[in-house]
Amino acid sequence: MSAVRIGVDIGGTKVDAVVLDPGGDIVARHRVPVRMGDDGVVGSARDAVSHVCDIAGVTASDAGAIGVGVPGAVTGGVVRHALNLGVTELDLSSQLSAAWGVPVHVENDVNAAAIGAWHLLGDGRTSVAYLNVGTGLAAGIILDGRLWRGARGAAGEIGHIGIDPAGPVGADGLRGGLETYASGSGVALQWGREGQAAVEVLRAAQDGDVRAREIRERLLGGVAHAARILILTLDVAHVMLGGGLTGMGAELLDGAREVIREWEEASAFLASLEIGSRLSLVPGDQPVAAIGAAMLEVDHG
Amino acid sequence: MSAVRIGVDIGGTKVDAVVLDPGGDIVARHRVPVRMGDDGVVGSARDAVSHVCDIAGVTASDAGAIGVGVPGAVTGGVVRHALNLGVTELDLSSQLSAAWGVPVHVENDVNAAAIGAWHLLGDGRTSVAYLNVGTGLAAGIILDGRLWRGARGAAGEIGHIGIDPAGPVGADGLRGGLETYASGSGVALQWGREGQAAVEVLRAAQDGDVRAREIRERLLGGVAHAARILILTLDVAHVMLGGGLTGMGAELLDGAREVIREWEEASAFLASLEIGSRLSLVPGDQPVAAIGAAMLEVDHG
Structure with a gap:
């Protein structure tokens, strides 16, 4: 049993x-x-x-x-x-x-959450990237039901990919890196304050603050770019968004999808990939990382 | 036998x-x-x-x-x-x-070349991305010795990833896409002439032409970005460069490594990944796609 x-x-x-x-x-x-x-x-x-x-x-x-x-x-x-x-x-x-x-199996929390996301999708053979938009930005990757860690355990460290040579310099020292656009620490760095920077920025953006609006656009664009990179590189069937900033809920998902829609208007190839419809939020505040941790005893690669 | x-x-x-x-x-x-x-x-x-x-x-x-x-x-x-x-x-x-x-097995040529590259590396369990810098830009991906095609066969289509929102618009309709920077068609599009554009541009760059130098820098930067994206997403052990533009030989490899070195000076994390040393050219003009095609009868996923 x-x-x-x-x-x-x-x-x-x-x-x-x-x-x-x-x-x-x-x-x-x-x-x-x-x-x-x-x-x-x-x-x-x-x-x-x-x-x-x-x-x-x-x-x-x-x-x-x-x-x-x-x-x-x-x-x-x-x-x-x-x-x-x-x-x-x-x-x-x-x-x-x-x-x-x-016995106790220990795994990086983003990788554990990817296993949890895969479990919630309920299709053992599917491929999924769990994109953690939290303090940092990183993805956990499940290919055909197996956790893919990479040659040195660095698979999914997409926060350090550069998407704008004129963008802000991040905590990692890199200019225009994804993590600077789409993470709690990146938003705080751009806003110039620690703590609940994301909440402050979103409120200020709603109040019409120009700089806050720019940071908000970068956040939505960063999530859209992350999904585009994950799908064009790995062609995972699903990209599930989790982490603290997904507390924004539909605002984050719809905003990222809007950016993707603009790309799709320019490119039939990109449109054919249906990136927006592969993107979802972790359903109903499910504790994906804890669920995934519980599944670690099963062989995930 | x-x-x-x-x-x-x-x-x-x-x-x-x-x-x-x-x-x-x-x-x-x-x-x-x-x-x-x-x-x-x-x-x-x-x-x-x-x-x-x-x-x-x-x-x-x-x-x-x-x-x-x-x-x-x-x-x-x-x-x-x-x-x-x-x-x-x-x-x-x-x-x-x-x-x-x-029986005849047919496969996309970049995927076949990836199998050939993996075979040349001679390590059955390794992971490798074959980056084709030819008329277009795309990667074939071998993970633990198996070809990874993705959910819809689009894995490795990294030419359509954007790396500069102020970059030139490519044939795919996307602005600042990798393929526009690092492919024969992209170089020709920027240079404004068909045919042997890459050869012309490299000669003109050597003669001091400012626009040709800019296109050359974009080509080297594009290859460096492609390697960075492949390693930060998949963490493949090797990225092997092939395709027509690798006729440039050491100029392409060393130039891309120089761009990576600049990033590594800014970022200890990126330096720890040793991207430059994982990058190589297809050795000695080996016909990797034909070799890989010959290996298709073996199960590669």
Whole structure:
């Protein structure tokens, strides 16, 4: 008999944990604030799983394995350079496995979310790019149901592609990079303020602020360019948008589609690819990264 | 015992045929001029194979199957929209199979060349993008030894990615598209003349012509951008450059690497990816598309 699945998404502000039934549906979900540093991260993950298991009436060891998504570079269960979490190098797999008494699979959170997006689409053979428009901009890529990491784990790092040699210089040092256009940090950099820059910019754009409108146009154009790049390079069947800035909802999706429509008027070839209709938002605030983490025990490549 | 392999590359000016021994090495190669139209294309392919078989001392039926690479959209052995060949729709597989008495596998020529490039690298599990800098600009993609065509066969169509909103409008109707920067047709469009535009532009650039120098810079920058896009999206281990404009040789490779070096000075992340050292030219004028076509009988996805 298939066991329950447990998945954990460790983010910059919260830890999101889910218990899935053997069919892959969510039976319980719980979020706790994340604490910084090695002990804080491990402790928050343990708290989230403890609570979600109580809600579901299971224990951690009822799962054959537990999956964890986390920002940063992940190899062999070790997380490196998760700067938002105050983590330089942490063997998350060993520490959590010792605590929970089951194997723990750790994956980069955007890759985990891509697996979750693929699972929500419910077509095992499909290809999907999950485009995270969050603090940064990056994609997780599932080809024929398998996670594609690339030769050095850099697949999907499209935030560092340049789309305008006259564009602003980003935090990565590159001019006109996609991440500077279409991410929370990029919007804040252009706006010149930290914190809830995206919310401020969108409000100011609505009030007619010219500079805010320009930043908003760049954001929508950046998402459109990212979808165009993912489809012209990989020809994935679906590009699913997630991450903090998708809190904009239809404004983001419709705005990006409008940019794509303008391109399609100029180019019959681009129109034939139907990029806009392949683009979607994560449905109904589903915790894709936690769901994907729970699916990590299945072989995804 | 493994049979010999026969591969045919039908191009805009010539048909290139090879016979490979069971180990994959070339035992004979022959080129004939291509003739236009359905009958011309079929006839030239038959001539090329007939001659190369004579040279190798084999007959077409000594191969378990014969592979053919051809420009245009290929599905189920049928070629569509191969405009350079004067072909609208041609069931190349049926016609050649009837002539040769063996199964005939037909594939888009850039995809065939990607298989050839992968074969030359000699590492069955590696990932490679073959970037064709020819009349057009497109990539063929091999991931873990398998050809990746994408959901609708459009994978690798990176020529239609925009890298400059203030760039020239291309034949595809798109502004600042990669193909306009880095292809024979794009160079000709910018230079304002058909024919051997690239040769003329390079000579004029060397003579100090300002506009020719700008077009040359765009060509080198376009190849560099293409490599950056392929590696940041797919993280392929190798990007191999082929196609007519690689007749420039080291000037093209070194020029693109110089652009990449400038980016790397600005960005530690980009520098860590070592894009320049993953970039290479097809070695020694090898007929990669014909070699790849000969390998089509092996399962590549």
